Amino acid sequence: MNPRLATFTSGLLGAVIGCVIGYSLSTSSPGTRDNSTYEYTERLAERLQHVDSRLEEMETNLQKVNSVIARTASAVAGLTRKLSASDSRRLTNTKMPLGQLSTETHEQEPLTARFRTIISEGGDQLVSEQPVRRPNPEAEADFIADTGLPLGDDAAEILDVFDSSDNIVQLQDAQCRNRICKVSYLPVSDAASGQDPDYLIIDKLSSQLGGKDLRIRFATDEFGAQVMYIQHR
């Protein structure tokens, strides 16, 4: 075959194939777009459902907080009444009979008990500074499977950071595998200048590891201690 004719024929064939594929894509365009829009709408609907469930969860929590506040208010009102009664007694300078005093003491016990109940039932919800933590099954699974980039000598450095941070955290347990470290700790209440102990530790880790990029995930363990899962990123 003449080479020029071969070139021309293959070029023409290419153009025809290109046009046919281009045309088929252009005719299939509305369907693809519809599918994408449908998927996008579905994703939006899923997220709305998610938001809805979160709102319900928040509403439940708010109701709990409301009940705690109501009980606290009634307890405070009771205490105020007792204090004003005590003040009036002090002002009139009347001595209480011993029997009455013992009754007063007896009456105060349920009040203290009520406060204890309030604090044990929902007091923790009122403390906003406490970090909210949950178990983190995904991070735990990664720890068990030992996934991620190799830590190498940095595992020892990570443990050193926690060992030398007695003023920030109280170390409970620390385990490093080849690619991930799991450290359980309790934050020390008087951590320097009230800063988040997690960030103080992260700053130290960053400094100790020469600024290497890390991924850190958080959880609580079965004993209530806080947990960091530390990996290279």
Place this chain on the structure above:
Amino acid sequence: MTSVHTPPKRYLKNSLRAICIFCLASVVSGHTLAQLFVFESRVTSSDICNTERTSNVTFIHARWQFGQIRNNSTSNNIPVSCPVSTLFDSDSYNIGYVVYNNGTSAQTVSCSLTEWDFVGAKAQVLSGSVDLPANTVDVLSFDNVSLVDALNLFHVRCVLPPKTSLGLHFVDNFFSGGMMM
């Protein structure tokens, strides 16, 4: 005299030509990548950042100027905190800051990108840092970062050593696959 068989080079040339024509036909029919993906970006200055629980002595060395938050101290580090806007929906984001060292000695700026969940718990923290020789500028970025949960929020906390500053802040989803339309 003409050869009987077309040389292999010609096949290659013809194939390339066919591919070019196909691409041309695709462009003509309006199927560019830009139509399949939506790339978004947000850029802001770092004067939206604030200092984090610093003492007054340290606080007086913080400056907000020229769209930057700067540490003018000669000896103290200042931790700063910045909101991160992810107002567009994407599977992953690139988040970065332009960082400056205006001092005469080398410094390391380190940042932590925190993902907070709906009830205020930390989902994850990614840490990164950049070494800056004297009088230099660089970018500290967290590339291709995905939220554990789409409803969560990002937040950046950086420790600014003396004479360093955070400047332009950008969030985009370039190169990471935008949202399908």
